[in-house]
Amino acid sequence: METLFWLILSTLGWTLIDGSEMERDFTWHLRKIPRLVSERTFHLTSPTFEADAKMVLNQACGIECQKGLPAPNLSDLEDSLSYETVFENGTRTLTRVKVQGWVPEPHENLTAQGAPVRRKRQVYGTDSRFSILDKRFLTNFPFNTAVKLSTGCSGILISPNHVLTAAHCVHDGNDYIKGSKKLRVGLLKMRNKGSGKKHRASRRNRREARGGAGREGSRENLKESAKAGRRRKESARGQRAADGMPSFQWTRVKNTHIPKGWARGGRGDAALDYDYALLELKRAHKKKYMELGISPTVKKLPGGMIHFSGFDHDRADQLVYRFCSVSDESNDLLYQYCDAESGSTGSGVYLRLKDPDKKRWKRKIIAVYSGHQWVDINGVQKDYNVAVRITPLKYAQICLWMHGDDASCTYG
Secondary structure (H helix, E strand, O other): OHHHHHHHHHHHHOOOOOOOOOHHHOEEOOOOOEEEEEEEEEEEOOOOOOOOOOOOOOOOOOOHHHHHOOOHHHHHHHHHHHHHEOOOOOOOOOOEEEOOOOOOOOOOOHHHHHHHHHOOOOOOOOOOEEEEEEEOOOOOHHHHHHEEOOOEEEEEEOOOOEEEEEEHOOEEEOOOOOOOOOOOOEEEEOOOOHHHHHHHHHHHHHHHHHOOOOOOOHHHHHHHHHHHHHHHHHHHHHHHHHOOEEEEEEEEEEEEEEEEEOOOOOOOOOOOHHHOEEEEEOOEEEEOOEEEOOOOHHOOHHHHHHEEEEOHHHOOOOOEEEEEEEEEEEEEEEOOOOOOOOOOOOEEEEEEEEEEOOOOEEEEEEEEEEEEEEEEEEEEEEEEEEEEEEOOHHHHHHHHHHHHOOOOOEEE
């Protein structure tokens, strides 16, 4: 684990590529954010919560496909950025929005050069993932910002009350999936040696001892039973620690926000560009969270690298960290070859750049990991691991969801 610690420090800090990286400007430059204003809210019928979880889309428009599409107009963007909100009691609303101060970005292919050849689905050749087993890392920043959803996905803490995840973790594009009706979020926590159950058991044992004092052999039997119970608990705790299986504090979700660009409700395929959702927790946490940032181009990433942690299904609830180079990018998506399995979808993809004022390195979330997807490349379906970039408009939308207005969303 000490080797991992120094590896993370070196890769998250100053990555050298041909001796040229240190000459580049790897700084968080704040950008003026367009205003996203709530115009009107409508009540919708309650969801049925009957959809099956679908981790892979039937078809997604990839980089080459997007090059052939016309640039989105303001009306289309406002329709896609309008959003559904599902509340804990099962009710649902649709909020229409207006965009103000939006400057269209160049609609072009921002493809990085030298993308590696695809070799194997999801995990490529040698598995480069790290299971975080040491609690000194597991329960401290940045790893403690990773959370697990009761639907089987991952997410990341972005405020004391909010979790960012992938939209398909709660919605299949047409309806909300089974299990999202009583959605819960699991936060990593330290396992206390003396739990309430243990104390209650101890009091019960003492009462049984007093009540059975007159029975021959009852004290001896009780002592042996208590010793055996302690051995079983110690063995279970030791095995859990050895397996690196974290303990979770589960919290109910108060409401869920999904962009209309994803929740199309049967009106065409869900758009991979909008595969993100925000969950508001019913109870605030006290952990350090990670702030949002606008996704820079690949050329402005230290070493071209991204990082994320999640709960991959093949590692039995272990928190798994990985980092890798971005191979391709479009205006809304990052295509990469990070080793990942199902369960890690919804993880927050982050970078570590310099804070311009305090002259220190700071991590921010710049994308949401959407997982293994099939995309249209020159009319041919190919599979990639994809992350949805946080653009200025998406930053404005998520900020609006968090604060209820755009007063705190001027720069990002």
